[in-house]
Amino acid sequence: MTKILLVDDDVELLHLLMEYLIEDGFEVSIANDGERGAAEALTGQYALVVLDVMMPFVNGIEALKRIRAHSRVPVLMLTAKGDDMDRIIGLELGADDYVPKPCTPRELSARIRAILRRTEVVAGADVPSALSVGALTLWPGQRRVAWDGKPVELTSSEFNLLEVLARNAGRPVDKNDLSEQALGRPLARFDRSIDVHMSSIRHKLGTLADGRSCIQTVHRLGYQYIRE
Known part of the structure; x- marks a missing residue:
């Protein structure tokens, strides 16, 4: 159990x-x-x-x-x-x-x-498949993240949110969809949890070559992971 x-x-x-x-x-x-x-x-x-x-x-x-x-x-x-x-x-x-x-x-x-x-580790994978977008690499099976080859320590919810954005890189993702897919619940009115998690993820990840964050806010919608 x-x-x-x-x-x-x-x-x-x-x-x-x-x-x-x-x-x-x-x-x-x-x-x-x-x-x-x-x-x-x-x-x-x-x-x-x-x-x-x-x-x-x-x-x-x-x-x-x-x-x-x-x-x-x-x-x-x-x-x-x-x-x-x-x-x-x-x-x-x-x-x-x-x-x-x-x-x-x-x-x-x-x-x-x-x-x-959302935190279950996929068992039995000797060579876990990786999801890479620019300098970012995620191993969903092992719930590991690296930026430019260096490990990044994320909480389980931060990992879930980043994975959803990475899988939709180049496209904006609505906050409601982020909450449903990454946190497993509808986004309540005035709920700022997504914004707080995103702020933490941005702080932990590196920046793009031009100094911008790889995660951009899409006004009145949600967030987007930028493809380099």
């Missing part, structure tokens, strides 16, 4: 979510504070971590920093409804996605499965 770590100081909610996820086929461990949660996430046992932002002492943002300093395990943040700042900070620090609280166990499970579907 796929092993999930739930980190939240709300014990009642934690056990409600745990019971549902177990019934839905997951193996679940729990932690009641950010310090223990971050340490547990770094053991390498988990396919995904669900991390609440609002916790005493070591909060979710600090716990995420500790996790991302050593691991690329997918992290789904639980954020207060309407708190855009926590969402943006979490995404900038490397969270893969977020779910606003209160959320239903069914919604959380669906979001977890959407992330996991």
Whole structure:
């Protein structure tokens, strides 16, 4: 079974979510504070971590920093409804996605499965096929990225978004399509997650010969990967 770590100081909610996820086929461990949660996430046992932002002492943002300093395990943040700042900070620090609280166990499970579907490694490929566009090379089977031959560390959501753009290089991709294909969910109104992820990807990749980013914003539509 796929092993999930739930980190939240709300014990009642934690056990409600745990019971549902177990019934839905997951193996679940729990932690009641950010310090223990971050340490547990770094053991390498988990396919995904669900991390609440609002916790005493070591909060979710600090716990995420500790996790991302050593691991690329997918992290789904639980954020207060309407708190855009926590969402943006979490995404900038490397969270893969977020779910606003209160959320239903069914919604959380669906979001977890959407992330996991996009992080599965293709097994059995001795020579994984590569996708190359100019200086960019992606190996979807291994979920590896290189720019000009040098490895680039991306979160799972960043990889998914970049892969969609690379496969459509030279053509603009609508934000709604990006969200559906890369994040596995419709783009909600006022949702800035795509923009935050794109900013991070641009920062991590190199530039074209003329100094421009390889990812261009298409006004009122979405983004486009430029063919060199």
